[in-house]
Amino acid sequence: xxxxxxxxxxxxxxxxxxxxxxxxxxxxxxxxxxxxxxxxxxxxxxxxxxxxxxxxxxxxxxxxxxxxxxxxxxxxxxxxxxxxxxxxxxxxxxxxxxxxxxxxxxxxxxxxxxxxxxxxxxxxxxxxxxxxxxxxxxxxxxxxxxxxxxxxxxxxxxxxxxxxxxxxxxxxxxxxxxxxxxxxxxxxxxxxxxxxxxxxxxxxxxxxxxxxxxxxxxxxxxxxxxxxxxxxxxxxxxxxxxxxxxxxxxxxxxxxxxxxxxxxxxxxxxxxxxxxxxxxxxxxxxxxxxxxxxxxxxxxxxxxxxxxxxxxxxxxxxxxxxxxxxxxxxxxxxxxxxxxxxxxxxxxxxxxxxxxxxxxxxxxxxxxxxxxxxxxxxxxxxxxxxxxxxxxxxxxxxxxxxxxxxxxxxxxxxxxxxxxxxxxxxxxxxxxxxxxxxxxxxxxxxxxxxxxxxxxxxxxxxxxxxxxxxxxxxxxxxxxxxxxxxxxxxxxxxxxxxxxxxxxxxxxxxxxxxxxxxxxxxxxxxxxxxxxxxxxxxxxxxxxxxxxxxxxxxxxxxxxxxxxxxxxxxxxxxxxxxxxxxxxxxxxxxxxxxxxxxxxxxxxxxxxxxxxxxxxxxxxxxxxxxxxxxxxx
Amino acid sequence: xxxxxxxxxxxxxxxxxxxxxxxxxxxxxxxxxxxxxxxxxxxxxxxxxxxxxxxxxxxxxxxxxxxxxxxxxxxxxxxxxxxxxxxxxxxxx
Numbered sequence: 001x002x003x004x005x006x007x008x009x010x011x012x013x014x015x016x017x018x019x020x021x022x023x024x025x026x027x028x029x030x031x032x033x034x035x036x037x038x039x040x041x042x043x044x045x046x047x048x049x050x051x052x053x054x055x056x057x058x059x060x061x062x063x064x065x066x067x068x069x070x071x072x073x074x075x076x077x078x079x080x081x082x083x084x085x086x087x088x089x090x091x092x093x094x095x096x097x098x099x100x101x102x103x104x105x106x107x108x109x110x111x112x113x114x115x116x117x118x119x120x121x122x123x124x125x126x127x128x129x130x131x132x133x134x135x136x137x138x139x140x141x142x143x144x145x146x147x148x149x150x151x152x153x154x155x156x157x158x159x160x161x162x163x164x165x166x167x168x169x170x171x172x173x174x175x176x177x178x179x180x181x182x183x184x185x186x187x188x189x190x191x192x193x194x195x196x197x198x199x200x201x202x203x204x205x206x207x208x209x210x211x212x213x214x215x216x217x218x219x220x221x222x223x224x225x226x227x228x229x230x231x232x233x234x235x236x237x238x239x240x241x242x243x244x245x246x247x248x249x250x251x252x253x254x255x256x257x258x259x260x261x262x263x264x265x266x267x268x269x270x271x272x273x274x275x276x277x278x279x280x281x282x283x284x285x286x287x288x289x290x291x292x293x294x295x296x297x298x299x300x301x302x303x304x305x306x307x308x309x310x311x312x313x314x315x316x317x318x319x320x321x322x323x324x325x326x327x328x329x330x331x332x333x334x335x336x337x338x339x340x341x342x343x344x345x346x347x348x349x350x351x352x353x354x355x356x357x358x359x360x361x362x363x364x365x366x367x368x369x370x371x372x373x374x375x376x377x378x379x380x381x382x383x384x385x386x387x388x389x390x391x392x393x394x395x396x397x398x399x400x401x402x403x404x405x406x407x408x409x410x411x412x413x414x415x416x417x418x419x420x421x422x423x424x425x426x427x428x429x430x431x432x433x434x435x436x437x438x439x440x441x442x443x444x445x446x447x448x449x450x451x452x453x454x455x456x457x458x459x460x461x462x463x464x465x466x467x468x469x470x471x472x473x474x475x476x477x478x479x480x481x482x483x484x485x486x487x488x489x490x491x492x493x494x495x496x497x498x499x500x501x502x503x504x505x506x507x508x509x510x511x512x513x514x515x516x517x518x519x520x521x522x523x524x525x526x527x528x529x530x531x532x533x534x535x536x537x538x539x540x541x542x543x544x545x546x547x548x549x550x551x552x553x554x555x556x557x558x559x560x561x562x563x564x565x566x567x568x569x570x571x572x573x574x575x576x577x578x579x580x581x582x583x584x585x586x587x588x589x590x591x592x593x594x595x596x597x598x599x600x601x602x603x604x605x606x607x608x609x610x611x612x613x614x615x616x617x618x619x620x621x622x623x624x625x626x627x628x629x630x631x632x633x
Numbered sequence: 634x635x636x637x638x639x640x641x642x643x644x645x646x647x648x649x650x651x652x653x654x655x656x657x658x659x660x661x662x663x664x665x666x667x668x669x670x671x672x673x674x675x676x677x678x679x680x681x682x683x684x685x686x687x688x689x690x691x692x693x694x695x696x697x698x699x700x701x702x703x704x705x706x707x708x709x710x711x712x713x714x715x716x717x718x719x720x721x722x723x724x725x726x
Contacts, residue, residue: 234683235694235721238645244726250642251723276644317726433725441725454725461722464703467693478703509725516694516721 003214004066004533005029010108010130012123014197015056015115019130024109030535031620033545034065036503038110039081039092040552044624049559053085053189054171054196056116062103062162062202065505067532069104069211072223073292074511074520075528076101078162078179079503083560085196086173086189086351086406087427087451090556092503093176093190095162096289096297097183100506102160105206113199122150122201128210135200140166142344144181144311150203159205165346167394168195172404174351174429178343182287182297182313186348188428188450189406214534222528226511226519227293235516236294242275243286243296244317244510249274252325255581256437258430259325260380261357262423262572265434266580269330273320282332284310289508294517296510306337315339315349318454321432322353327360328381338390345394354429355403355410356389361421368414374398423570426451426562433459435573436585438481440492443595446567447496447609449553455509457495462514463488469513472522472539473498484588484595493602498522501546505529548619551603551611555624558610567596567609634658635713637668642720646683650676659711665697666707668717684719696722 007029009022032038039061051057063079070076078100084091103111107128120135138146147161161180168175168191175191176184194200213219230236238246251257252270259267271277278298285299300314301307308314315323315335323329323338342349362368363378370377376392376399378385392400402410407422407429423430428451435442438460448456460481463470470476473494479487495514502509505525510517512525520528526539557566574589600607604615613625640654641647650672657675659667673680686692690707697704698718699711711717 232682233694234643234645234692237683238643238721239726241645241648246644247723247726249644250720253642274644276648459722459724461696462724464722465696465705469693478705513693514724516724517726518694 001212002026003212005034005109006104006107006211008108009110009112010125011112011114012130012132013115014113014117014121014132014199017132019132029066031545031548033504033542034068034109035063035079035094035506036081036092036500036553037545037549038063039079040090040549040556042112043081043083043090044552044556044627047083050561051083053083053088053193056114056197058083058193058196060113060190060193060197060199062111063506064100064104064109067528068506069101069209070213070219070528070532071291072219072528073226073294074508075505076290077506077508078103078185079506080177080185080190082190082193084188084190084428084450085171085192088560089426089451089562090449090553091188091190092450093185093187094503094506095177095179095183095185096508097160097179098290099160099162099179099183099204101290102204102206104211105209106204107206107210111202113197116196117198120198120200122203123199124154125202125204126156127205127207138200139169142166143178143346144309144344146200147181150201154203156205159203161201161203163201163346164191164194165344167345167347168192170396170404171195172347172394172396173406173409174348175346176348178346181311181343183289184343184348187350187453191346213532215531218531219528222524222531223291230293230519233517233519236519239296239510239517240286240294242279243298245275245278245298245320247317248320249276253581254437255577255583255585256434257325258321258432258434259580260328261326261361261421262430262434264577264579265437265582267325267328267330270325272330273324273332273335278314278320278332282314282336287313292508292511294511300336302333302336306331306333308336308340312340312343318432319349319353322350323356323386326353326357326432327386329383329386331383334383334387338387341387341390341394347394350431351406351429352390352393354423355393355407356386358407358410358421358423359389359399359403360385362414362418365421367416367418367421372399372414420571423572424452425569426566428452430570435569436577436587437582439484439587439592440481440488440495442569442573442587442592443484443489443492443599444496446569446596447599449550449557455499457492457499458514462516463491467514469518469521473514484591486598489595489598489602493599496550497543497546500550501542504545504549544619548621551615551619552621552624554605554609555611555616555621555628558608559628563608564596564600635661635663635711637711637713637715637717639668639672640716640718642718646719649679663711664707665699665704665709665711665717668711669707694721696720
C-alpha cells in the first residue's frame, strides 16, 4: 500500500448510475500531487473542447492530495473542479473544514462525477463503498436543512456533507458548493455544475483510516511545532483574533478597501465593519478546520431584524467588503444576514456582492430603472435594496435572473453601456483587493487560469521587504508595491508557482509563509510531503509540480479559445480612483500590457499566453503538445 | 531627546498598545532598535516575540515603514519628527 494516498479514485456516471473504483499509479501523484494538479489532469485529458459547462459532458471533480489527512494544520482543504459555467475556463475552488480528510480516510483520493441524472440524487460514500440515493425530497431545500436531513436518514451524524442549495439547482452561474453548510468551494459556479447533474450532495463517512503515512511521528512533531510557535507570529495571532476581518481597517486606511463598486478605496464607515467591530457585536465563537489551532472562522449571531444562525458560520473579509464597503453598507447585521442567504441558498459571496454593487451603480447612473428591476428602487448604502436584490438573484426572480448570469453576461443582456461598470476578469467578478494599490495583484487577476482571483500569488506588500521565507523561494530583492517592472513580474511569477503548488496540495494559504499570517515555511512543506509519502522530493520538485498544474490549466483555456485579449483587467482599474487614500491612482495600461508580455516570456508562453511546446516538454506534458499543436505537427 | 510619531496599523497591535498612534520620545542618536525596545518597555513584553525574531532582528512578518520607506535594518538612525508605521504585509484573505 502506498503512503500518503490510497491510489483509488471513484468514478460516478450519473447518466447510467454506474460507480467504478479505479486504481491510479504513483507516477500520477508524483507529477500532479493532488488538488489543482489532478483536476487539471482530468479536465484536460477527458473533456472535449468547447463542451457546455452545464451539459452532462462536463465533469465535476473532488480532489484530495498526497498530504490530505495528515494530522497537520493547514493541509486539509478539498479542491473541487470543473469547466466553469461562469467563465468557460478551467475552474477549481477550495474549501476548508473536514470533508477532504474524511474522503481520504473513506478510501478515495478523488471522486470524478460524469454525466447527469434524470432525477435528483446524492452520492453516499462510506468506508470504501459508494451508492447513489434518491434526493427528490431534498431538492429545493436550503443547505443546512438538506445536510441535516441527509445525516438523519442515514443515521450518520458524523458524516461530512458537500451540498448545493436552491441557487445551484437553478443554475445561478456563481452558485457554490457548501461543505457542512459553512465552508464554501465558492467561486466559479461549481454549484451550478452540480445542479446541472441533479446531484444534490456528496456525503462521506469513514469509521477507519484507509490511508497510511510514511512517518507519522515526524508529522506529529511538525504539527506540535506549529502549535508551539504560532502565537509568536503577529500575523497569525491577528488572524486568530479577528479572522480575515482583520483586513478591513488596514486596507481602508491604505486606500485599497474596494468601495462603491470599485470607485474608491476608502469607506467612511469602515470602523463599523472592522475585525474589532465584528468581535464586539455579532461574534459568538470561532471555528476551525481539521487539525488547525488558529480558529479563524467566525460564528456569528446577528439580532433582529437580521437574525442569523451561527451554524451557517459568519462573514469573512471578502464577504464583509463585498456586501459592506462595495455596496456602501456598514451594518454588520445586514452583512451577516447576506452571508447566511448566500450559504443557505448556495452562492458565492464575492460574485453576489459584486453583482449587487454593479446593479446599484447602474441604477444610480440611470442605466437601469424601476422598469428593469420590477419596481425596486436601488440605492447604494440601502440594506433593504441589497437584501431584496440578493433574494432575487438566488431565486432567479425578475432582474435577479439577469444578475444570476454574472456581471459580464448581465451587462451584455442589459446593454446601454452597462459593461463599463461590470468589474470582472474573464467573466469572474473581481474579489475585494484593489489592484490600483497593489498592482501585482492586478497581474495575478489577469493571468490566473480561473479569472479574477485573490489567491493566485502573494500580494504586493509581502514583497516589500526581503525575508528568509522569500529567499527560500528565490526572492532576494524587495519590490515596491506599485512597481510593474521586471522585478515585480518575476516575484508574481514565483508567487504564482508557489500558490499553484499549495492548490495542488490542498493547503490553506494562511498557514504558510510568505503570507502575513503564515507560520510554516516553504521548507516545512517539503518535510511534510516527504514525511507523508516517504518520497525524497525537494522544494524544486514541488514547485515544478505547481508550475505543471498552472501550465495545464492555461493549456486547457488556450484550447477553449482564450487568448492574450482575455488576460487583462476591467477598464475601471486603468482609470483614476475617485476617492479615498489613493484618490487619483490608476494602473498605466501600456505598462501593464508590457508586464503581461514579459510574464509570458518568463513563463515560457507565446504571445497569446499559450504554453510553448518547449515549456510543456520541460514539464513532461508532451500529451498537451500533441493536443494543442496537432495541426502544426 | 527626539520625538517620533508611531502608527500601529493592525488592530491586534492596537489591542495591546491601546492607541492607534502615539508620539514616542527616544535619545538623540536613537535607532529603530531603540524605538522598538522603548515600545516594548511601554506596552509589555508580549510585543517582543511579535516584533523581533529569535536573532533579535525585525520579525519576518512585520513591516516597518519610516517616512514612507520600508526599513528592515534595525540600525536605521531616527530623526526628530520621523513617522514610523508598524504593520504586517497584509496578504490575501
